[in-house]
Amino acid sequence: MTHSVRTAVFPVAGLGTRFLPATKSIPKELLPIVDRPLIQYAVDEARAAGIENFVFVTGRGKGAIEDHFDVSYELEETLKARGKTQDLDRLRKLRPGPGEVAYVRQMEPLGLGHAVWCARHVVGNEPFAVLLADELILAERPVLASMIDVHERTGGNVVLVDEVPATETQRYGIIEPGEASGSAIEVVSMVEKPEPSAAPSNLAIVGRYVLTAPIMQILENTAAGTGGEIQLTDALMASLGSQPFHAVRLEAQRFDCGTKSGFVEATIRLALQRDDLRENVQRLVNSLADES
Ligand code: G1P
Numbered sequence: 001m002t003h004s005v006r007t008a009v010f011p012v013a014g015l016g017t018r019f020l021p022a023t024k025s026i027p028k029e030l031l032p033i034v035d036r037p038l039i040q041y042a043v044d045e046a047r048a049a050g051i052e053n054f055v056f057v058t059g060r061g062k063g064a065i066e067d068h069f070d071v072s073y074e075l076e077e078t079l080k081a082r083g084k085t086q087d088l089d090r091l092r093k094l095r096p097g098p099g100e101v102a103y104v105r106q107m108e109p110l111g112l113g114h115a116v117w118c119a120r121h122v123v124g125n126e127p128f129a130v131l132l133a134d135e136l137i138l139a140e141r142p143v144l145a146s147m148i149d150v151h152e153r154t155g156g157n158v159v160l161v162d163e164v165p166a167t168e169t170q171r172y173g174i175i176e177p178g179e180a181s182g183s184a185i186e187v188v189s190m191v192e193k194p195e196p197s198a199a200p201s202n203l204a205i206v207g208r209y210v211l212t213a214p215i216m217q218i219l220e221n222t223a224a225g226t227g228g229e230i231q232l233t234d235a236l237m238a239s240l241g242s243q244p245f246h247a248v249r250l251e252a253q254r255f256d257c258g259t260k261s262g263f264v265e266a267t268i269r270l271a272l273q274r275d276d277l278r279e280n281v282q283r284l285v286n287s288l289a290d291e292s
Pocket of ligand 1: 112132134135171172174192193207231232233
């Protein structure tokens with residue numbers, strides 16, 4: 001089957017300062033939720049949505065991500081020799097195939113918009129997805145697949161949005177919604193990290209984008225915005241009017257693993273969904289509830 005969106009960009013160059021000291025020498029994208037690194041969830045989601053080309057925008061100190069998606073010859077040989085075929089199979093399924101992965105380097109931390117722009121030559125002239133691994137989303141059918149459906153119907157840019165508490169708008173890009181048709185809401189405008197009083201709604205962009213190629217040209221001309229960084233939200237705002245732009249509402253579980261509390265919540269909830277861990281973790285959760 002041929003998919004209209006075959007390439008996904010994973011910006012993974014961020015310093016992860018919120019998780020220091022854990023992230024001093026380990027990329028934050030490799031911090032595990034139970035026993036899988038955060039980035040693995042995003043890659044698996046993309047693959048399940050039909051993505052075939054995986055572009056990582058990395059930076060200094062992120063080499064372990066490349067190793068994670070590579071063959072580990074010694075490890076695989078050792079598992080084979082020990083007859084651990086299940087573990088071996090599991091490992092092999094984690095990685096995209098040969099030639100399906102590319103790494104580009106964002107040499108300076110100039111923002112999410114700049115990170116996406118750094119991937120322009122690898123992405124080429126096709127529509128592409130962007131996934132931020134911080135946002136861990138659990139859905140029966142990947143939300144990215146529903147967003148690609150909307151892109152195929154409308155031909156334009158698509159972002160995923162979720163309602164956030166009014167007090168948290170300054171952590172996200174916030175859209176101003178227009179008319180809804182089916183699962184797609186027209187986007188009228190958007191702003192990066194507004195104070196609650198300036199937010200046009202409480203619908204936050206939550207780390208999944210389907211973008212058309214012209215966004216790269218717009219990014220090239222986007223000046224630094226909020227936080228002194230080149231913002232993807234600003235480039236998207238500038239694209240309004242020249243092409244269709246819709247938001248898809250999230251209808252699945254989302255964990256903001258960019259925050260410590262979201263990270264801990266994801267760990268507990270995912271552990272509770274695992275057959276091998278449920279009983280013990282449930283007992284722990286119950287006993288903690290009794291104590292408080
Ligand atoms: C980025 C985007 C923001 C979006 C958020 C989702 O911000 O700039 O628009 O709402 O991701 O997690 P960051 O979290 O990188 O500061």
